[in-house]
């Protein structure tokens with residue numbers, strides 16, 4: 001609900017400042033004493049200190065704490081002192097004080113105080129009380145600054161469809177100061193809605209939801225591939241093509257907004273992006289090439305998830321190019337980050353092959369605001385990872401990974417096994433859900 005109020009944050013801040021100015025005026029008029037001025041200042045500073053101490057993601061950075069304190073208290077102090085001085089001065093001084101006060105009342109809400117209030121509103125919605133203004137890591141565009149650069153740890157849980165990203169895992173990541181994600185892929189709208197509620201019930205921190213964009217239907221080669229699998233003694237399920245319930249899930253997220261929605265397997269249409277913006281949701285698109293990045297920027301998204309070829313599971317390619325075994329040009333993550341950063345100044349979330357602090361540091365140095373980790377989280381107790389998958393990931397002698405269409409028709413990086421080795425070359429560039 002409060003997300004919808006964000007556009008009014010400057011006005012709310014203005015009203016608060018006006019109220020404090022009037023209180024200052026009343027205090028000056030009622031007492032006419034300097035002690036009233038000092039007492040007001042002490043109260044405002046004390047309130048600022050308390051709000052800074054109890055609110056926000058924990059930070060050990062004294063500069064960030066001071067910035068937060070300054071952001072909260074300075075406009076209030078100016079308003080209070082201006083109100084108080086009106087009583088004391090002659091007409092010229094009163095006029096000057098009122099003019100300066102009015103100017104500040106208009107300017108501040110649209111500057112630091114407005115942003116701090118927007119931050120506070122966004123997070124206080126779910127019972128949290130942070131009022132700190134974190135030091136932005138790379139504040140490239142205001143609209144996403146307060147979601148991604150406000151993270152205590154610049155780590156995003158990759159949405160992982162198929163049951164890995166449970167509400168418990170998303171909650172644990174958000175609670176730890178990172179950014180939790182739910183994977184909407186393969187779920188129907190009701191199940192996704194229940195997962196969103198489950199996260200909300202567990203944490204007041206922001207989190208996101210990822211949706212698959214429905215692609216063009218492609219059946220060529222599917223029947224022959226299925227026959228091949230049957231001839232090999234396997235029992236493949238019936239090939240499935242559907243839109244993954246996309247319209248219903250989008251409708252759900254418009255009716256019950258979350259702070260961030262990311263899209264995968266295509267470019268979101270500009271209308272969907274603006275409808276999400278209208279309900280206060282910020283939008284990311286997953287891209288694998290600079291061309292896709294340009295397309296997504298053109299659709300009006302707020303940031304990009306830049307996916308390198310190292311990424312586990314499906315590649316987020318917009319077009320599953322049948323002529324390319326990987327579905328499209330492969331870029332290493334660092335190279336892709338720099339290429340995309342050269343085409344846009346939107347915030348970039350880096351993903352693919354990042355498993356530790358050094359990897360996170362590398363992508364931050366290459367221009368990302370945060371790192372999105374998938375495989376690294378699969379070993380967590382909260383993850384819904386299947387035992388066989390856990391065992392394979394923990395095995396120091398596990399085989400290498402390879403990109404294949406053998407499982408779903410879409411290019412994906414998987415741990416090599418005999419199925420992958422035997423059928424990759426024959427797998428068609430077909431639909432996403434052609435296996436069960």
Ligand SMILES: Cc1cc2nc3c(=O)[nH]c(=O)nc-3n(C[C@H](O)[C@H](O)[C@H](O)COP(=O)(O)O)c2cc1C
Pocket residue numbers: 158159160161162164183184185210263264286307310311312313314316351352353354372373374375376
């Ligand atoms: C099991 C699994 C499922 C995934 N499902 C999704 C998904 O539903 N949506 C999405 O955007 N990315 C998905 N991804 C890709 C991740 O978002 C991310 O790009 C990838 O995990 C990064 O590489 P890493 O696994 O080396 O960290 C998935 C990754 C894994 C490992």
